[in-house]
Amino acid sequence: MWRGFTTMLKRDLVLAMRRRTDILTTLFFFIIVVSLFPLGVGTEKEILRKMAPGVVWIAALLASMLALERLFADDHADGTLEQMLLTPQPVALLVLAKVTAHWLLTGLPLVLIAPLVGLQYHVGGDVTLVMMQTLLIGTPVLSLIGAIGAALTLGLRGGGILISLLILPLYIPVLVYGSGAVAESMAGGGELGAYFQLLSAFLILALVFSPWATAAALKISTE
Amino acid sequence: MNIKWFKYAAPSTFYPLAGRMIPWFWVSAILFIGVGLYWGFFHTPGILTDQKEYYRIIFPHVASAWMSMWLYIVLVGWALVGLIFQTRISFMMAEAVAPTGAIMTFIALVTGAFWGKTSWGTWWDWDPRMTSELILLFVYIGYMALQSAIDDRRRADRASAVLALVGAVTVPIIFWSVNCPDPNQCTALHQQSGMGKVDPDIVIAMLVTSLGFWLYSFAIIFQRVRNIILQRERNTRWVMELPEVKRGK
Numbered sequence: 001m002w003r004g005f006t007t008m009l010k011r012d013l014v015l016a017m018r019r020r021t022d023i024l025t026t027l028f029f030f031i032i033v034v035s036l037f038p039l040g041v042g043t044e045k046e047i048l049r050k051m052a053p054g055v056v057w058i059a060a061l062l063a064s065m066l067a068l069e070r071l072f073a074d075d076h077a078d079g080t081l082e083q084m085l086l087t088p089q090p091v092a093l094l095v096l097a098k099v100t101a102h103w104l105l106t107g108l109p110l111v112l113i114a115p116l117v118g119l120q121y122h123v124g125g126d127v128t129l130v131m132m133q134t135l136l137i138g139t140p141v142l143s144l145i146g147a148i149g150a151a152l153t154l155g156l157r158g159g160g161i162l163i164s165l166l167i168l169p170l171y172i173p174v175l176v177y178g179s180g181a182v183a184e185s186m187a188g189g190g191e192l193g194a195y196f197q198l199l200s201a202f203l204i205l206a207l208v209f210s211p212w213a214t215a216a217a218l219k220i221s222t223e
Numbered sequence: 224m225n226i227k228w229f230k231y232a233a234p235s236t237f238y239p240l241a242g243r244m245i246p247w248f249w250v251s252a253i254l255f256i257g258v259g260l261y262w263g264f265f266h267t268p269g270i271l272t273d274q275k276e277y278y279r280i281i282f283p284h285v286a287s288a289w290m291s292m293w294l295y296i297v298l299v300g301w302a303l304v305g306l307i308f309q310t311r312i313s314f315m316m317a318e319a320v321a322p323t324g325a326i327m328t329f330i331a332l333v334t335g336a337f338w339g340k341t342s343w344g345t346w347w348d349w350d351p352r353m354t355s356e357l358i359l360l361f362v363y364i365g366y367m368a369l370q371s372a373i374d375d376r377r378r379a380d381r382a383s384a385v386l387a388l389v390g391a392v393t394v395p396i397i398f399w400s401v402n403c404p405d406p407n408q409c410t411a412l413h414q415q416s417g418m419g420k421v422d423p424d425i426v427i428a429m430l431v432t433s434l435g436f437w438l439y440s441f442a443i444i445f446q447r448v449r450n451i452i453l454q455r456e457r458n459t460r461w462v463m464e465l466p467e468v469k470r471g472k
Binding site for chain 2 (some may be wrong): 180
């Protein structure tokens with residue numbers, strides 16, 4: 001069973017490595033959105049510091065959402081997806097492998113680029129560290145929830161914009177506690193433990209339910 | 224007693240049944256809403272002197288807010304029944320409930336804005352309950368968008384049912400996160416509902432109005448479901464032989 005998981009993971013990573021621009025597009029989208037905010041609202045340090053948690057998290061939501069459309073689209077277009085659904089492997093496990101690959105390619109780069117945002121918004125080292133930690137726990141949740149939307153809208157006209165309508169409201173808890181933790185650490189300490197526990201709880205919930213729901217949605221979409 | 228539970232699960236038997244029930248729902252809805260609002264406007268004491276008369280918008284406000292949440296539960300219930308038993312009528316019911324739920328949410332938001340303007344001095348405040356209601360509206364819109372984006376009916380039904388179930392799991396978490404953005408200290412700004420402290424006349428008027436809104440939902444949802452049945456089953460013999468269909472030709 002694990003071989004199915006690792007094979008699928010490796011395959012998706014190799015495919016992505018052959019077309020590196022796809023990964024970079026998401027990353028640069030994130031950087032551009034984050035860089036546009038100071039141009040729109042002014043470059044005063046205090047305003048930027050205050051905005052930083054929300055901006056980072058909303059840019060992360062949008063970036064991870066935009067990348068979702070491609071999660072199953074290519075495999076659906078060339079028929080690979082149907083073959084995957086026919087294999088004796090549990091579909092949920094294959095879905096989990098695909099989502100993991102997707103997160104490694106689109107979520108993890110956002111975590112690694114976060115210090116740059118920290119510099120742009122003058123938030124300081126400690127806060128940047130908290131920002132990276134929350135992104136590290138939060139972005140997998142975004143990929144997992146988003147996979148359900150990607151599976152439901154598979155192959156539809158205007159699928160990309162439809163995903164945002166379905167999925168963005170479901171991202172709210174992660175947004176609230178992700179940016180909440182960053183803001184709390186900026187306000188000078190406080191108890192951050194509760195935020196991390198809640199985010200981790202969301203991750204565990206999403207890990208358990210999302211692959212299963214995504215598998216069900218894929219079966220509905222491809223039959 | 225031998226009740227045929229599934230007799231009315233077939234569109235051909237449910238269609239005439241709903242048709243017979245709709246006038247009754249309309250009459251009783253108008254009656255209940257009329258009595259409830261009359262009672263609320265003219266037979267409740269003006270105890271809230273600081274809030275003057277405008278608090279009376281509470282009657283449509285609370286009724287629509289209750290219905291907006293209740294109808295989402297109804298929607299999820301039909302989606303679940305549809306996925307389990309694969310009955311066509313359940314998916315049609317779920318599809319018919321969504322627009323009414325969205326409208327109720329919208330009414331709750333608009334009446335709330337009017338009330339907020341007069342009592343808090345602002346049309347909108349990012350208070351937890353208001354935000355939750357706004358998000359509920361987004362969830363309804365997402366459901367309807369997915370439903371109408373898929374051309375294949377069978378896929379549209381089942382995909383939107385899965386979305387409704389995913390929503391049912393996440394909506395409580397969303398509401399809770401909005402209610403309590405700082406996990407270390409949870410406070411709600413919107414006044415807590417304290418039914419026990421309210422004047423019994425107001426409670427009665429509110430309950431009667433809500434019942435009226437519920438009856439209205441029944442009437443309008445049954446009408447919509449009848450339209451959906453006609454649309455989807457238009458190629459079947461029983462639809463073609465309906466007197467109202469024959470007359471139209």
